[in-house]
Amino acid sequence: MMSTTTVNHRIRLAARPHGVPTPADFQHDAVEVPSPGAGQVLLRTRYISLDPYVRGRMSDAKSYAAPMEIGDVIVGATVSEVVRSEADGFTPGDVVLSYGGWQEYSVESTGHLRHLDPEAAPVTTALGVLGMPGFTAYAGLLAIGKPQPGETVAVAAATGPVGSAVGQIARIHGARAIGIAGGERKVAQLRELGFDAALDHRAPDLPGRLAEASPEGIDVYFENVGGAVWDAVLPQLNEFARVPVCGLAANYNATALPEGPDRSGQLMGSVLAKSLTLRGFIQREFASTMFPDFLRDMTGWVTSGQVQYTEDITQGLDSTPEAFVGMLRGANFGKAIVQVS
């Protein structure tokens, strides 16, 4: 399965991006495949997950996760195959959810690895609908958003792996789902997914169209983009609305604060005037309490077809930076994944 001449192609952080990442921010190299120590496994990467939070870790601004250092292999969840094992319970050929990053091989300790059953579901779903993005949607919507039957839930980036799960779970819980996405093709997909209203944020007058689509206001806004969508949503929020904040993709490539006036005090004024709840979260906060329920519920919904998902798979490790930048600007169509081997 592996010869001693095999090399490990990697993509490392060459420089901290200023704004949108460019090719110069990534360094491709090749090194010898590492050897696992006691309790470790050598993994061959099959799929790399592309996720917005990785852009944050390329910067050195304080955030919820420590930044990468210059020279580090770019981080990311992976679906990988065990090629050599020095750990109990792992055998060559096993497929695992791992955190190998942007490279062909990784050596990992086994504490965080999760065995995947290729018979139960396509293994790529562990990076999307049955993985971190799906769990982000499930935990944020149910633990913070708490949608009630008949309420209205809005979400942007709604064809993405988080947004599409938010809308579909909201509908399963009896709420009305409004999806916002960029472009006619994505809007059409939202309708196929069963969203009650689908809006193109690229078309004119999003605030007016959103108001029209939410005649009874919005009770839960699952925030994963920020920017102009948030500006359109805020006036529609009802008293006691809940806003789980799991991402602000519109800001990730910003290099300076936008021009004034300063609307931060006005935002606090809306929080007060409408008794809003704004709650930032990272899915890991809920992992110990909700992940087993999530896996049970979501596997059932995917199996029954109540939750559908889309994957956008790019071929080849070398394509990863370009696919990543495309994902940041919404060029992907469904969960963005790179197939490495």
Place this chain on the structure above:
Amino acid sequence: MMSTTTVNHRIRLAARPHGVPTPADFQHDAVEVPSPGAGQVLLRTRYISLDPYVRGRMSDAKSYAAPMEIGDVIVGATVSEVVRSEADGFTPGDVVLSYGGWQEYSVESTGHLRHLDPEAAPVTTALGVLGMPGFTAYAGLLAIGKPQPGETVAVAAATGPVGSAVGQIARIHGARAIGIAGGERKVAQLRELGFDAALDHRAPDLPGRLAEASPEGIDVYFENVGGAVWDAVLPQLNEFARVPVCGLAANYNATALPEGPDRSGQLMGSVLAKSLTLRGFIQREFASTMFPDFLRDMTGWVTSGQVQYTEDITQGLDSTPEAFVGMLRGANFGKAIVQVS
């Protein structure tokens, strides 16, 4: 007790204030004392409560309460005495918590009136520590802030009726309390009230002094002022910090948005990066579930001396506008009240 020649002096809204209210915004007049209908009582106002939310109701901007109309008597909670009763259960001489506003007499239906026992506590406490401000502190701190033993709670306007209760209740619950107020005299009072740290927001470098006073960060910030204090608090908030938002006094007289840059996206970024909870609230949301506990707990704490309070009582109805404007800029020292009769 009442003669047919008695007139009712009133203060009405003459114009919506632009910025800080001026004398021209208030109209003093005198009319015949009204007569109670069936189920109503005629009340003589003894004390008027001055509260920041009233400034909001003078404007016609959308908020949590309907605005006053031009010509309306300025609203406000009152402690009043029944002078004529056409309602069961109310007898001349009874002292009640009412909502008579800025006038000498009011006719009110009895559904919202609460009998006060002058033997149990000074009746003015029904406007402060044992009334809406005290309940605002109790409900917001305990239901939203949820301070845990050893955590740090910060509050501004900390000698005011809400802030002083927040700090003292936080300490009763085992938390460390940081109080922020304007001027040396108020800072000295915070120390007497038992606050663990007391900061003057008028002295230079509030951010630096606040950082020094919160070496383990801030877990709960009870927001009632906004502005520069919030700017100093935000960097000190810990992961999972809770921010009950009950007022933004610094903004109430603002006439335009402040100059840029626009920091609203940055604020959302902090909510995300630290998993913050921002939660606006009005005390009435919690009235049905928490008010009886509040009255029991707070009466006990006041009686035992665990919670102290200060009142700033101005004499005479005609002084009300000036005392109100002074309260808005923090000139009062403790709960601001006008004694009418």
